[in-house]
Amino acid sequence: MELRQRALQVLCLSDVDQKVRQTLDLQAHAASFSIADETPVEPHDLPGRPERPALLAHSQVARRSPATPAGRAVLLHAIAHIEFNAINLALDAVWRFSGMPQRYYLDWLRIAAEEAQHFSLLREHLRSQGHDYGDFPAHQGLWTMCEKTRGDVLARMALVPRTLEARGLDATPLIQRKLRQTGAADALAAADILETILREEVGHVAIGNHWYRWLCERDGLDAEAHYTVLVQRHEAPQPKPPLNLEARRRAGFTETELAWLTYGENASNRPNAF
Incomplete structure (x- = not known):
């Protein structure tokens, strides 16, 4: 069987259990x-999605404090939705782009399997x-950038793993801190799950960094x-402070990149202690 065609078939699945199971099986x-x-013909209505959750604009999705069980459920559901979207993003990276080395396809298939986990x-x-x-509404921010970069593997590597997914490296420690401050057993368990996810997401962002630099070379x-050009061209968001500098360094960001992400156009005026 052919890997890219099979990845597209799994991407088209709308049943959540089937998509998770077949993603793991494909990687195994x-x-x-x-x-x-040869790139497969793109079907309509990618990716395959379940009927629920209802998809709303980002501004319409309610945010609740993790201090309450109901708030924690909404928060963890939002993160689960991000991970489900990340399965689709990784599968799309496998099937869509031709002419890449074998390692590229295997890297992204491994990411898809880890996102499924x-x-x-x-x-x-x-x-x-x-x-x-599916119990709470969700938004499609990650997939929107996927559509914007559908015709350019360089832009995809720049703006999905090393931009949007890298934001999770910054946000996760803050979420964990809020969860642990509650002292509730379910919140502590959720923080531990996020620790596992954070550790593996560093590797995912590192893969994005690797292939972005490989393509630039x-x-x-x-x-x-060129990264600043792509950010402006596709209107990619700047990260919200504070940045998780340690995690971003482990994921392969250079000091120059971290300065630009922190200070933007004023990066040349950053403190020497950065």
Whole structure:
């Protein structure tokens, strides 16, 4: 069987359990698949989605304090939705872009499987609290950038893993702190799940950094300068402070990049202690 075609088939699945199970199965048997240069025909209505959750604009999705069980359920559901979207993003990176090295496809298939595991951990936690995935509305911010970069693998590597997904490296410690401050058993369990996710997400962002720089080198582009061009071209968001500098360094960001992400156009005036 051919890997990219099969990744597209899994991406098209709308049943949550099937998508998770078949993503894990695809990764487990990756060595038995060939990888073709020809890109499959894109179907309509990607990705496959379940009927629930209802999808709203980002501004319409309610935010609640993790200090209450109801607030924690909404928060963990939102993170589970991000992880479900991340499965789709990784599968899309596998099937959509031709002419990449074999390692690229295997890297993104591994990411898809790990995102499926993250989603399963969060869903199991939600179920233990009397909820399930789909019980609360969600938004599609990650997939919107996926659509914007559908024709450019360089932009995809720049603006999905190393921009949008990297925001999770910054946000997760803050969420964990709020959860642990409650002292509630379910909140502490959720914080532990997020610790596992954070550790593996550093690796996912590192893969995005690797392939972004590989593509820049292939195309004769300055990786740091071209990133600012792509951010402006596709209207990608700037990260919200504080940045998780340690995690971003482990994921492969340079000091110049971290300064730009922190200070923007004023990066040249940053303190020497940065």
